[in-house]
Amino acid sequence: MVADYSWLGLPLKTWFIVIIPWIVTGILPFAAAQIIIRKQKKVMR
Amino acid sequence: MTKSLVYMCYFVLYTFFILWFGKSGFNKTRSTRDFYIANGSLGLFTSISTFGGTWFSAASMLGLTGSIYAFGYSAILYSVIGWFFGAFLIVLLANKFKEYSIVTMPEFFKIRYGSTFLQAAGGLVIVIGYVFYIVIQIKGFGIIMTKLLDIPYSLAIFLVYLFILYTTFGGLYSVARTDIINFLLIVFGSLLSGFIIWSKLDGLQQMHLQAAVIDTEVIKNSGFYTIKGGLLDPFAKGLQPPILLISSFFGWGLGLAANPQYAIRISSARDKKTALNMVGITILILILVYFSNLIIGLGSRILVPTAVGINSIDEIFPYIIDTIFSTHYGGLILISIIAAAISSANSQLLILASGFCNDIYKNLFNPSINDEKFLNLNRFFVGLGGTTSLLLALNPPASLLIFGAKIWGVFAAVFLIPLYGGVFWSKATKAGALAAFIGGLVTSLPFYIAKVGYKAITPITTDYVVNPALPGVIASLILFILVSLLTQNRGGRMQL
Numbered sequence: 118m119v120a121d122y123s124w125l126g127l128p129l130k131t132w133f134i135v136i137i138p139w140i141v142t143g144i145l146p147f148a149a150a151q152i153i154i155r156k157q158k159k160v161m162r
Numbered sequence: 163m164t165k166s167l168v169y170m171c172y173f174v175l176y177t178f179f180i181l182w183f184g185k186s187g188f189n190k191t192r193s194t195r196d197f198y199i200a201n202g203s204l205g206l207f208t209s210i211s212t213f214g215g216t217w218f219s220a221a222s223m224l225g226l227t228g229s230i231y232a233f234g235y236s237a238i239l240y241s242v243i244g245w246f247f248g249a250f251l252i253v254l255l256a257n258k259f260k261e262y263s264i265v266t267m268p269e270f271f272k273i274r275y276g277s278t279f280l281q282a283a284g285g286l287v288i289v290i291g292y293v294f295y296i297v298i299q300i301k302g303f304g305i306i307m308t309k310l311l312d313i314p315y316s317l318a319i320f321l322v323y324l325f326i327l328y329t330t331f332g333g334l335y336s337v338a339r340t341d342i343i344n345f346l347l348i349v350f351g352s353l354l355s356g357f358i359i360w361s362k363l364d365g366l367q368q369m370h371l372q373a374a375v376i377d378t379e380v381i382k383n384s385g386f387y388t389i390k391g392g393l394l395d396p397f398a399k400g401l402q403p404p405i406l407l408i409s410s411f412f413g414w415g416l417g418l419a420a421n422p423q424y425a426i427r428i429s430s431a432r433d434k435k436t437a438l439n440m441v442g443i444t445i446l447i448l449i450l451v452y453f454s455n456l457i458i459g460l461g462s463r464i465l466v467p468t469a470v471g472i473n474s475i476d477e478i479f480p481y482i483i484d485t486i487f488s489t490h491y492g493g494l495i496l497i498s499i500i501a502a503a504i505s506s507a508n509s510q511l512l513i514l515a516s517g518f519c520n521d522i523y524k525n526l527f528n529p530s531i532n533d534e535k536f537l538n539l540n541r542f543f544v545g546l547g548g549t550t551s552l553l554l555a556l557n558p559p560a561s562l563l564i565f566g567a568k569i570w571g572v573f574a575a576v577f578l579i580p581l582y583g584g585v586f587w588s589k590a591t592k593a594g595a596l597a598a599f600i601g602g603l604v605t606s607l608p609f610y611i612a613k614v615g616y617k618a619i620t621p622i623t624t625d626y627v628v629n630p631a632l633p634g635v636i637a638s639l640i641l642f643i644l645v646s647l648l649t650q651n652r653g654g655r656m657q658l
Contacts, residue, residue: 126370
């Protein structure tokens with residue numbers, strides 16, 4: 118049973134398909150924004 | 163004090179704050195740039211507030227929470243992950259889009275491709291799309307006002323006029339100022355609701371263990387039962403199959419990335435750095451807010467396994483507030499849901515008015531119209547658009563989340579490729595953009611009209627197995643590349 122492989126009561130499948138993509142896609146816009154801002158600062162110098 | 167009186171106090175207080183904060187916009191608005199984009203002057207805090215307030219609508223607050231209650235984790239996969247990916251694309255867009263001096267998104271098509279037709283066609287899609295999309299906010303508002311003031315739904319939705327017309331008449335200055343209040347309420351209301359539900363549970367692991375065994379009927383007498391283990395399954399044990407979730411990404415995720423209400427916030431930000439940080443920081447805040455929504459939806463299902471006396475999953479959150487929360491907290495949280503509906507509706511009405519007045523009327527018929535007449539025309543169209551949405555809201559859609567995905571699917575099919583292609587691909591031509599726009603629309607439209615692949619997922623939810631945006635975006639991309647390459651030597655190419 119998939120539910121046997123779980124962490125904090127949540128199936129690992131759900132961690133990999135829902136939780137991790139949720140956090141990654143949530144951080145991605147901020148990370149991308151900071152990279153672009155830093156690149157532009159370098160160009161300005 | 164009775165429950166109705168407490169709710170009324172909250173409502174009066176909220177009304178006072180909105181009227182107070184909104185009035186400054188009337189004095190500040192002098193030109194079209196002021197009205198549509200606050201003359202590109204918004205600082206980081208205001209930009210985050212108005213971006214977040216516009217983002218977090220009744221679809222998020224009511225639709226998503228109710229869907230999590232019904233489908234569990236798969237509701238996050240259906241919507242939030244796509245939305246966040248769409249925000250990532252907006253960051254990439256912001257960097258270059260900010261360099262264009264525009265007040266509406268379709269205006270970009272005229273400047274980049276030299277196509278008056280494409281700007282007007284874009285305006286028409288915006289008018290039609292937003293007339294339907296604002297129905298979502300009005301329905302959300304109506305559901306809450308029915309609870310707050312204990313009045314019929316049809317009467318409750320008329321009160322929405324007080325707010326959305328007032329805040330929108332002052333243009334983006336008014337919208338942005340009121341969005342500060344609205345976004346603070348949204349974040350506070352969501353986190354407070356999540357905390358209250360969380361305090362009634364025994365931790366994350368117990369919440370999951372209890373959710374795993376739920377197999378009850380979602381809404382009493384609906385005939386829709388959760389499959390055991392479905393709340394924790396990414397695909398709700400077959401109720402939301404992978405193809406539905408993958409194709410919904412095209413509707414929600416790519417629809418968000420090409421959505422005028424977000425793209426134009428790039429233009430209203432003070433500078434490029436503000437625009438980039440606006441998107442990034444708002445999404446970080448929303449990770450927390452959506453986590454709170456997850457706790458509300460899943461935790462409520464454990465505390466109240468079957469909702470009684472309601473008709474749709476959009477009514478689940480207000481039902482839970484009424485059943486579980488104390489009157490004082492309940493009133494505050496209901497107001498925060500109203501804030502979510504108002505803050506999205508006023509931004510959307512502004513975009514709707516710009517679609518007709520700027521992209522169709524001024525662009526095609528009267529380019530030299532003076533600012534005063536033009537502003538009055540916009541205000542008239544705000545009223546007309548709001549009224550049309552209001553009439554449509556008398557017969558509201560069954561699920562806000564699914565209805566929203568359909569409309570954003572149209573935006574993805576027609577705007578995404580000409581917009582991003584125009585910004586990032588120097589070989590893009592006017593003919594390629596026209597082919598992408600028309601091809602995307604023509605490919606996806608039969609799905610909407612003939613309802614191809616539109617099936618009952620459960621007794622109370624019906625959705626496209628393949629969102630029309632999927633074939634629409636693919637056709638749009640192929641046509642864009644092929645036609646642009648074929649028309650390279652005909653003077654269609656523009657250097658960026």
